[in-house]
Amino acid sequence: MIQKLIANIRKTNAPIVVGLDPMMGFIPEHITKKAFDQCGETLEGAAEAVWQYNKEIVDAIYDLIPAVKPQIAMYEQFGIPGLMAFKKTVDYCKEKGLVVIGDVKRGDIGSTSAAYATAHLGKVKVGNQVLTPFGEDFATVNPYLGTDGIKPFIDVCKEEKKGLFILVKTSNPSSGEFQDRIVDGKPLYELVGEKVAEWADSCMGEDYSYIGAVVGATYPEMGKVLRKVMPKSFILVPGYGAQGGKAADLVHYFNEDGLGAIVNSSRGIIAAYKQEKYAAFGPENFAGASRQAVIDMIEDINGALQSR
């Protein structure tokens, strides 16, 4: 799957990923109204609105981008119907040729981690049948529980040719509370980064490993260090745009070959029509605004990469 991600990035010349993190407040009223007319003001109605909103955005942008990253929490909040919309979104994006990164941040131990890995990246045996529960291509995982928590995910990735992005340094203001604490003269995130590099070494595609890392755009100095600590890992970079990360800060997350990082934007793309810059599109053409925002983001990042 790392090879498909790289191929998609080369084809689109766009080292970006769009976060499909639908909040009710982002969805234009005409979509919500139609969904509520059809299913009532129910979890099913909310899920239908989410799905129609996602579909229209994906239809408008899929040819420009290599990958999407649906954040499962935004679906889980609508219970079972919400998770059905998540699954529909995953399937639809895969049909469109996109790589799907399930932003699930799961993490547990032993058989429980194995069950999460099965759920999101693997297949489950039921009687004599082998079935696919959710079927994303990559998943984000939390390293706090150590190797026991990560290894079952790696096993499934090896079997299924899928991949991981392991949280190393997150983009939020308080990420330093634990992640930046100094251990043996180094911050904890660097120690986690070293572990990721170790895991990555045993999971190589061609030039890159299918074990990647999450490093927030909001900490560019740390990104620069972590790029060197994990030379073979793709870095998934949240925090561009809405959270304050700038393209010029992100060039050091990439390797010399122009690869090695994939920058995420969620609300900056999917709710672009709400920004003054794209207001002319109007809520009816929210997907057109998303397309323009994708074009602008690619130009912004590629511009920074070219002038480094």
Place this chain on the structure above:
Amino acid sequence: MIQKLIANIRKTNAPIVVGLDPMMGFIPEHITKKAFDQCGETLEGAAEAVWQYNKEIVDAIYDLIPAVKPQIAMYEQFGIPGLMAFKKTVDYCKEKGLVVIGDVKRGDIGSTSAAYATAHLGKVKVGNQVLTPFGEDFATVNPYLGTDGIKPFIDVCKEEKKGLFILVKTSNPSSGEFQDRIVDGKPLYELVGEKVAEWADSCMGEDYSYIGAVVGATYPEMGKVLRKVMPKSFILVPGYGAQGGKAADLVHYFNEDGLGAIVNSSRGIIAAYKQEKYAAFGPENFAGASRQAVIDMIEDINGALQSR
């Protein structure tokens, strides 16, 4: 909800929680066969088997115990139908008067953590309706992302009178890889424990806070320290039985009042019929074996508490 947990513990005189973590290999063949006959060898069939298995166990033990802890990964691996079985299990246990601890180990930042908190402990607004997505009473959460990740959960707990168990020191062999690293002369888990104590202080029920912690039974010396670091927090203790934790080791997880900890057993109870000790019950009476295993576990732990 912490008051209900304490009331349930007092009523049953059983500081334990049963982990409803169904694996296909635990479920007796007669149940699986019936479910497959009805729904085929499908995710629906697996989910039906899980649900019937859970229901029979809960019916056999609900009067003896204060709480259950379904591990969502075990349901997520069966996709949407699996999650429907999770929801049915949560609802059924609540009907039976049990406190339900959703072992979901979620953790993210800002609006995403808020969405997870809504999903598992809160209510979601859809149009003019206010709906309950999953509706557990407590949830387990991962602290690696810091206060930004925890605060949205705490906000929902305050609003809904629910509670959390935050991972401090997990029961697995490699939990020390990051959790035990020394920061300013103290292990990281202690630092996390201090944060939990701080959060707990602002979330008091009567004598106990509704912000608790997870500390594995397999590290009794650390449990002793963490008990003092977090005096007002309930400690959820995994790792008893199958993972090697012994009752005598667990007495220091409790306060002098006999409260403050709740010891989990999963496969030791739900798959008791597979142990030599309970083999006489046979697969047909697997639930009877679970009931006897609950009685034995309560006696084991109360015995250790009385002789301390």
